[in-house]
Amino acid sequence: MILGLVTGPVHATVKNPHLDGHRLLVVKPVDLSGRPQGRPILSADRVDAGVGDLVLVCREGSSARFVLNDRESPVQAMVPTVVDDLVLHDTDGKGP
Numbered sequence: 001m002i003l004g005l006v007t008g009p010v011h012a013t014v015k016n017p018h019l020d021g022h023r024l025l026v027v028k029p030v031d032l033s034g035r036p037q038g039r040p041i042l043s044a045d046r047v048d049a050g051v052g053d054l055v056l057v058c059r060e061g062s063s064a065r066f067v068l069n070d071r072e073s074p075v076q077a078m079v080p081t082v083v084d085d086l087v088l089h090d091t092d093g094k095g096p
Contacts, residue, residue, distance in 0.1 A: 002041070002057040003083070004029045006049050010042065018073040025049060025079060027057050032088060044068065044078040054083040 004027035012024070023045040029038040034054075041057055044064060049055050057077050058064055064078040065071055 002027075002029050002059055003032070003086075004041065004043075004055055004057050005034070006051050006053045006055055006079075007040065008051055016074050018068075018070050019044070019075065022068070022075075023048075027055060027077075027079065029057075030054075032086070041077050044075045046078055046080055047082055049079050049082050054086070055079045056081050056083060 007026045007028050010024035010026060015024075025043050025045045027041045027043050028036055029041065031037045041059065043057050046067060047055075056079070058067075058080050059077045061076040064075045065073045067078060067080065068075060
């Protein structure tokens with residue numbers, strides 16, 4: 001799973017028939033501090049995420065195709081959840 005920020009939707013005049021009915025989003029990977037990390041990912045949206053939402057991206061095609069229930073879908077990444085809250089714990093044992 002990759003933590004990412006939704007930067008926008010994708011509007012396509014022609015789409016693979018296996019993707020009909022599925023929204024596509026551009027998601028920018030971020031680190032745990034919210035700083036950009038890597039290249040944007042084109043992802044199928046399963047949770048009605050919007051621009052600015054912090055999300056998790058499943059970047060394994062077989063898992064995405066399983067959730068979509070379509071073995072022939074060309075999808076390689078999908079958004080299975082919006083992150084409502086992120087709590088980091090101090091790993092050196094000194095924090096809460």
